[in-house]
Amino acid sequence: xxxxxxxxxxxxxxxxxxxxxxxxxxxxxxxxxxxxxxxxxxxxxxxxxxxxxxxxxxxxxxxxxxxxxxxxxxxxxxxxxxxxxxxxxxxxxxxxxxxxxxxxxxxxxxxxxxxxxxxxxxxxxxxxxxxxxxxxxxxxxxxxxxxxxxxxxxxxxxxxxxxxxxxxxxxxxxxxxxxxxxxxxxxxxxxxxxxxxxxxxxxxxxxxxxxxxxxxxxxxxx
Amino acid sequence: xxxxxxxxxxxxxxxxxxxxxxxxxxxxxxxxxxxxxxxxxxxxxxxxxxxxxxxxxxxxxxxxxxxxxxxxxxxxxxxxxxxxxxxxxxxxxxxxxxxxxxxxxxxxxxxxxxxxxxxxxxxxxxxxxxxxxxxxxxxxxxxxxxxxxxxxxxxxxxxxxxxxxxxxxxxxxxxxxxxxxxxxxxxxxxxxxxxxxxxxxxxxxxxxxxxxxxxxxxxxxxxxxxxxxxxxxxxxxxxxxxxxxxxxxxxxxxxxxxxx
Numbered sequence: 001x002x003x004x005x006x007x008x009x010x011x012x013x014x015x016x017x018x019x020x021x022x023x024x025x026x027x028x029x030x031x032x033x034x035x036x037x038x039x040x041x042x043x044x045x046x047x048x049x050x051x052x053x054x055x056x057x058x059x060x061x062x063x064x065x066x067x068x069x070x071x072x073x074x075x076x077x078x079x080x081x082x083x084x085x086x087x088x089x090x091x092x093x094x095x096x097x098x099x100x101x102x103x104x105x106x107x108x109x110x111x112x113x114x115x116x117x118x119x120x121x122x123x124x125x126x127x128x129x130x131x132x133x134x135x136x137x138x139x140x141x142x143x144x145x146x147x148x149x150x151x152x153x154x155x156x157x158x159x160x161x162x163x164x165x166x167x168x169x170x171x172x173x174x175x176x177x178x179x180x181x182x183x184x185x186x187x188x189x190x191x192x193x194x195x196x197x198x199x200x201x202x203x204x205x206x207x208x209x210x211x212x213x214x215x216x217x218x219x220x221x222x
Numbered sequence: 223x224x225x226x227x228x229x230x231x232x233x234x235x236x237x238x239x240x241x242x243x244x245x246x247x248x249x250x251x252x253x254x255x256x257x258x259x260x261x262x263x264x265x266x267x268x269x270x271x272x273x274x275x276x277x278x279x280x281x282x283x284x285x286x287x288x289x290x291x292x293x294x295x296x297x298x299x300x301x302x303x304x305x306x307x308x309x310x311x312x313x314x315x316x317x318x319x320x321x322x323x324x325x326x327x328x329x330x331x332x333x334x335x336x337x338x339x340x341x342x343x344x345x346x347x348x349x350x351x352x353x354x355x356x357x358x359x360x361x362x363x364x365x366x367x368x369x370x371x372x373x374x375x376x377x378x379x380x381x382x383x384x385x386x387x388x389x390x391x392x393x394x395x396x397x398x399x400x401x402x403x404x405x406x407x408x409x410x411x412x413x414x415x416x417x418x419x420x421x422x423x424x425x426x427x428x429x430x431x432x433x434x435x436x437x438x439x440x441x442x443x444x445x446x447x448x449x450x451x452x453x454x455x456x457x458x459x460x461x462x463x464x465x466x467x468x469x470x471x472x473x474x475x476x477x478x479x480x481x482x
């Protein structure tokens with residue numbers, strides 16, 4: 001864990017929240033081992049050891065034999081920073097519990113399966129930079145109208161308008177708050193473009209949201 | 223030596239418990255109170271919880287019970303501090319479900335930071351052992367990052383404690399009797415001997431992926447013998463030479479009170 005991380009105690013990420021991705025995978029999700037498409041938000045944690053900051057290098061991961069992995073990918077999300085204790089809140093009142101917004105980049109091994117928790121792929125040290133800062137909630141009138149972009153070495157690779165999310169920011173806060181009580185400073189990464197961006201060693205990655213900022217990190221190992 | 227965190231006499235205290243059950247605070251004060259006194263409120267024993275890892279289907283007989291092939295590599299999921307509660311506290315049963323069961327598990331508490339830890343050195347990184355009850359709600363299972371957070375990350379559904387026993391006091395963590403009772407009746411009777419992936423293996427495995435830190439916990443899975451639990455039930459999870467963890471089940475409404 002980086003000392004200056006903006007995350008307090010918990011970083012929850014929402015997978016499979018891109019309508020286009022869900023549509024593309026519908027056939028797969030009707031087969032084993034999934035058997036039917038998800039009926040609830042698909043959630044995973046980026047644990048303490050993954051938390052990092054704007055400007056930090058991200059390590060290229062090693063496999064179990066100690067060799068560099070063949071491929072890594074990145075996704076970026078709006079990060080919703082909880083402002084006050086959030087327990088069982090409705091969709092209508094959910095945004096009142098937001099303290100601010102930031103960006104979350106999720107560096108990982110390529111997403112190949114959603115069946116089991118992806119510890120190997122998602123729990124890499126320093127793989128969740130959060131930042132560059134927290135923008136106060138009252139500065140963002142409509143979080144679902146934002147758009148997340150990813151550029152690699154200055155070239156635009158991904159644009160994800162949050163209107164393409166299967167579930168809205170408010171809906172997610174509400175649903176998650178019925179599973180777990182959220183505390184101030186905990187962060188929810190609400191949705192990533194289904195198509196993650198493939199990376200090479202040494203790549204400079206910029207995740208941006210207009211009005212929220214730009215989160216810049218460099219892949220190590222070049 | 224055993225170590226715990228309690229509320230006593232209006233104070234939150236870190237305590238050591240000697241072999242004769244004498245309780246001494248971190249300030250050196252000896253408390254004149256018995257271990258089983260109702261004057262003690264037991265807190266989760268890890269003061270600053272890190273990442274909580276939990277193993278799924280890590281006992282061969284439990285894998286059979288759930289109709290799974292025993293896994294070839296560990297199935298690990300993550301929980302957070304919102305799940306934690308202490309000994310003699312309550313856990314809740316959500317409304318309108320059919321099947322919620324306990325899982326009595328040995329917990330290894332990490333005491334030293336490390337990455338790429340070898341199996342043979344792994345126990346140097348374990349501060350001690352405790353017991354948890356890793357409740358699950360089977361109605362909520364979906365085949366996405368299974369067991370999904372809705373099943374396993376709920377408030378109050380990871381009682382832990384009452385204390386941590388030093389690693390040195392447990393010569394073989396894989397030779398311990400493990401039992402659970404519901405309202406005094408034995409429902410689970412196993413041994414940590416039947417664990418598929420033991421603590422050193424799991425530490426080597428996880429630390430190849432990531433750095434382990436002090437305060438991280440590894441909940442090692444449960445054997446055969448899970449049953450549904452209802453509000454009003456008292457569940458006691460016991461691991462020989464470690465501790466007994468008592469939990470009372472309440473309804474969702476009783477647990478959340480005004481927030482229900």
